[in-house]
Amino acid sequence: MTLEKQGAGGEGPSPSRDLRRYAALFASRTRVMTSSVMRDLMAITEHPEVISLAGGLPDTASFPGEEMARVMGQVARENSARALQYGPTDGLASTREAIAQVMAWQGASVEPGDVLVTTGGQQAIDLVCKALIDPGDVIVAEGPTYPGAVPTFTAYQADVVQVGMDDDGMKVDELAETLERLEREGRRPKFIYTVPTFQNPAGVTMSLERRRRLVEIANERELIVLEDEPYSLLRYEGTALPTLLELDGGRFVVHAGTFSKMLAPGLRLGWAIAPRPVMEKLVLGAQSTTLCPSPFTQLFVSGYMASGQWPAYIEELRGIYRTRRDAMLAALEAHFPPSATWTRPQGGLFVWATLPDFIDTTDLLALALSANVAFVPGRAAFVNGDGASSMRLNFSASEPETIDEGVRRIGALVAEQVDLFGAITGSFPAVAGEEPGEMAEVVELPRRDQEQRRQG
Ligand SMILES: Cc1ncc(COP(=O)(O)O)c(C=O)c1O
Numbered sequence: 001m002t003l004e005k006q007g008a009g010g011e012g013p014s015p016s017r018d019l020r021r022y023a024a025l026f027a028s029r030t031r032v033m034t035s036s037v038m039r040d041l042m043a044i045t046e047h048p049e050v051i052s053l054a055g056g057l058p059d060t061a062s063f064p065g066e067e068m069a070r071v072m073g074q075v076a077r078e079n080s081a082r083a084l085q086y087g088p089t090d091g092l093a094s095t096r097e098a099i100a101q102v103m104a105w106q107g108a109s110v111e112p113g114d115v116l117v118t119t120g121g122q123q124a125i126d127l128v129c130k131a132l133i134d135p136g137d138v139i140v141a142e143g144p145t146y147p148g149a150v151p152t153f154t155a156y157q158a159d160v161v162q163v164g165m166d167d168d169g170m171k172v173d174e175l176a177e178t179l180e181r182l183e184r185e186g187r188r189p190k191f192i193y194t195v196p197t198f199q200n201p202a203g204v205t206m207s208l209e210r211r212r213r214l215v216e217i218a219n220e221r222e223l224i225v226l227e228d229e230p231y232s233l234l235r236y237e238g239t240a241l242p243t244l245l246e247l248d249g250g251r252f253v254v255h256a257g258t259f260s261k262m263l264a265p266g267l268r269l270g271w272a273i274a275p276r277p278v279m280e281k282l283v284l285g286a287q288s289t290t291l292c293p294s295p296f297t298q299l300f301v302s303g304y305m306a307s308g309q310w311p312a313y314i315e316e317l318r319g320i321y322r323t324r325r326d327a328m329l330a331a332l333e334a335h336f337p338p339s340a341t342w343t344r345p346q347g348g349l350f351v352w353a354t355l356p357d358f359i360d361t362t363d364l365l366a367l368a369l370s371a372n373v374a375f376v377p378g379r380a381a382f383v384n385g386d387g388a389s390s391m392r393l394n395f396s397a398s399e400p401e402t403i404d405e406g407v408r409r410i411g412a413l414v415a416e417q418v419d420l421f422g423a424i425t426g427s428f429p430a431v432a433g434e435e436p437g438e439m440a441e442v443v444e445l446p447r448r449d450q451e452q453r454r455q456g
Helices: 015-023 037-045 065-083 093-105 120-132 149-155 172-184 208-221 244-248 276-287 295-307 310-335 361-370 400-425 450-454
Strands: 115-118 138-143 159-166 191-194 224-228 253-258 270-273 350-354 390-394
Touching: 065 295, 093 115, 093 253, 093 295, 115 120, 115 276, 120 149, 120 191, 120 224, 120 253, 120 270, 120 276, 138 149, 138 172, 149 159, 159 172, 172 208, 191 208, 208 224, 208 244, 224 244, 244 253, 270 276, 295 310, 310 350, 310 400, 361 390, 361 400
Parallel strands: 138 159, 138 191, 191 224, 224 253
Antiparallel strands: 115 270, 253 270, 350 390
16 A cells, blocks of 8 residues: 655645535634744754754753663663553552652652653643533733643543742732633633743742642632642752642642653653542543553662662752853853843743843744844743743753853844844833842733734
């Protein structure tokens, strides 16, 4: 059998005929399914001449190759039959123990039996949606939120309502007001999604006071909070804060974690911890998709954990990323105009920068790509077109000199736009984020809507 070419070289059917042929077969959810901006950008930024400040890639080059070979060799020699066999849906006992240990490093005491091993943290988000979301159900998320969660939420046809943030994380008072409003409208959110520590994309951390208040609200209203926590061990300064899971005692908090950022994303290994009735549904959901997480990578992770080398590796990563974060903050200071603002993360991988409101970062990205530099435009972190003047900048994946050069190139483009605006209007842009400590995207600025943008 030969496969039909998809409209290539004039042979086979044209793409538009193909679309018509299949359209009637697609599920209604495919109409709202969108591609992740980061995945799209990844293809472009793979070109070596492009400086990518767009991805969320950890520095896997720093992982010691010999240690990796040793642990993999050990798995192959001593455990190949298990490594190559199907395993239990909720994960191998040794991996669940390793995860309980990682949770203990984060200050949370968890029984290995309460851990579901997943194929990355992304699957944990997907499973929670699969278990809880019917079309039209409300998810409350931070604004901005993790851009990779947006396609997941929309694939389940959720109605995402976003709550503002500032330097102390999600504005929990605004959350309370939003929940009241939704209640008046007869709508009860299925869950509240938060990345409390070194948030992706904003880089900010939820204060202890707000963590306590959020858990209180969840308990009062009997609402689930999905705490997505990939970054908390990557702290470069300040004191660690308790997880929401620990504060809540496992009543309404579902905790998602991952090995992607503190070890390697190529392992595709994460986890979920949830109240027992929710956990049962998550396990059923996992059965129908992956059957089980990869036993091979699970044994690699528990083998590496047993070697005792991991804490030193995390310490090494902290040192590398601290230097890169400092390089990015210095580069922003040197190359961005005074009318721009940005966050100063104590950990994680990202800085969130906001430009004067007349600059649209989706448009700016096109210019940036021709200058061989990339970032994630702010709109990717919102469901309603907000964030148009903001951008997410990653500092973990590039050397300090490369970060400086990338920020310099973006800064030069921004300066051109600012000059152009000044020349046309004769005015200087106001500094975004008027109040000290306020995150810039929280400031309500007039924005061009989509239609106006299309018309130029
Ligand atoms: C907040 C957040 N959640 C989940 C993920 C997905 O991670 P994983 O590689 O474990 O699927 C990421 C990755 O960038 C993330 O930033």
